[in-house]
Amino acid sequence: MTGLKRVTTLGAWLNLYFFWEKKWFFIAMIIGALMLHMPLPQGLSPEGLIILTMSVVSVILFVTEPVPLPTVALLIIIGQVMLMGHDSSEVAKSLVTDSVLFIAGSLMLAVAVVKQKLDKRLAWLIVRMTGTKTWRVCFGITVVSGLLASFVGEHTVAAMMLPVGITLISLTSDDPKKVRNLAAVVLFSIAYGASVAGIGTPSGGARNAIMIGYWKEFFFDPTNPETFKFIVSYVDWMIHAYPMFLIQVPFVTFILFWTFRPEYRDLSRAVVKLRKTIEEEGPMKAADWMSILIFFLVLLGWVLISGEIGMGTVAIAGAAMFLVAGLVRWEDINSGVNWGVILLYAAAISLGLQMKETGAALWVAEAFLETLAPLGASEGFGLWAAVSVLTTGVTNTMSNGAAVAVLGPIVLKMSVVANESPIILGYITAISSSFAYLTVVGTPACTIVYASGYLKTTDFLKVGWKMAIASTIIMLVAAKVYWPLLGV
């Protein structure tokens, strides 16, 4: 067989389409192989290089998604055993932390809460409070979505409120083209209302729990009372972040109405029909009251005892209560939670801790600060702004929990090198990770409202940059003016 014919035969055998679809996987692997074989950079240990390589490869795979994302978690686990030589049982143990339990428990709670059909009660509450003016209805949706999302996570609220929003839109007009802008303001009121609230409490999002876990792992020393401040409680977090959420709420409605001018200034027709639909539900039932009671018990647990037993324990206790009370079936929880996400967060957190232990986080932090120095952003306010912009950029390309898991160790080490407060930079990272307003994949709430089919990807860009600027300014002002008052 001639050489040319051999090549042709090989070409016919290879499924080029497969390689094309997975191109970013192969590019990531090649970059990884090159990094592992490059000369060891000064100041970086061989183990640090391996972990840094795994982090770079993971980030490429997180952003480009050539393989199902839980595969990245599996690769991280394999890498820790095969490349780092860790014992597989030790790696397995490192995967389960309170943050991971919290993420799992919160997701189970999310499914349980959505299944309680409290959405119609919420809709009734909103239209009763706001009347029929479009801007008032949207403001009401933002407030209610925000208040709920600050405790139960934005995905829960988006799933509950989406039918309310779509019902209002479709009752106004059957033709989606006649309600393009109305759909945008209503649906973004849900998504952005939930997103800005996700920073309010630790249970507002996985990213918050991840940062609380990092603070403890990186800085807490039981023998040193000075490090006790790095155990950030539920209430501590709320005191720092909740006011920022409240300040952002009116900005959400203002920016949405400034960007999309809704075709209908009054939603009387839709509100009247919606009220009628809701009234058919009748009075609250015993199961509804039980759901609300369990929800408040979980909330109390987070506020009062999560410091002792962990936020994760409270979350899974809440899920267990819903199951024991028969308010949700295990099958619903099993099919409603994407368990791959939990594995993914577990592996990403484990990798983050390895970044710290091998010195890779410190090395990247120093390199990053060196780059920022000529721009005057290697310390103080400049560094805060740089970290916020970096986090906002990263979180718009991957899930915000993954962004914090990847960036957290680097930012916390940067704070040490730059002699800044790890608490301030940690908050800035966790809070900025919620500024993923520009893309559909940025935040869970955006992904869920996009599934309605009413929004275009360009809508997110059109309004998202305004939201990102407003949120960044509010956060930096809080960091400069408000947090110092709290003694940070």
Next chain:
Amino acid sequence: MVEWKGAPGLSDEEITARKKHFRILVCIDGSDECYQSLKYAARLGGGVDADIVLLFVRPVDQGLRSGGLQVRVARENMLKWGLELPGIKYLKKGFDILGELGMMDGKDWSEHVVHTDVDGDPLGDNKTEYVNAKGKMVVLKLKVAPDIATGILEQWELGPYDLILFGTSGRWKGPMRSFWDPAVAQKVAIHAPCSVLVARDLDVGHGHLICTDGSDKAMKMARWDGEIASHCNCPVSLISVALDVEAEDEAKANVDKTKKVLVDMGIEVKETIVKVGNPVNEIIEAGPNYSLIVVAESRKTGLRRFFMESIAYKVIGNAHNSVMIVR
């Protein structure tokens, strides 16, 4: 066109019937362009009693991007409120358009609703089939797939289809951006095994501009399109582009040769054009005077089409009006 070998669940008779019928797949996304392409499909298919399948692809609900809560939880909640899945409204509108165009005339239509379970999405694929006594089929299909392009390409496997139509509002991305994230229309045009019509401001009255280089492939394409054009009474024009002045006579001969083939089929050729210059630029420049540009594509695989940047691929990507690639 790649030979279709049948699909699971179809009897031998059904497979044979589908192979005999001219089948058109119209991708619906709610845009004006998609309904323009549907009207054109109705016109093309009217004369041959073609099967017309309206397809809306819904990306599979998955929870990774939604923070771990499956989108299906939100979806099920919406259904409990009596809200329809996205796409149903668009398909209904398409069906109404076919009705207005007289495609559903007659009382002999039977209706079948079919649901297919799909791994990873409890709501699965759903379709409503309308079949008349002659075996002509109009199908509304709501399909679930990992992404829209994959859904359209998978639908061909269940087909087969002679022609895929979809609307697009603009020209395509450059090679670098395409490498990162090819647009849906671009991906389908590259990988589809059958002819593809990319509709941009598709205005039905101005006829087809068939590009020919005199090759066997071009002759075959001209015959195929000539037949299609005759179904909808669309005038046919021919264009051939010479790379330089020396090749102008050859280009003229190519046009004449193609014209003869069409005339022998009883198809009137309205106009013949011979140009000198860059074929892609000349074709694109002449294109807007016609409803659509028709170009032939080789049997290269999808990736080779992209890397080798064939004339057909460049024309479909850069033209200002509609383009049909004949395979």
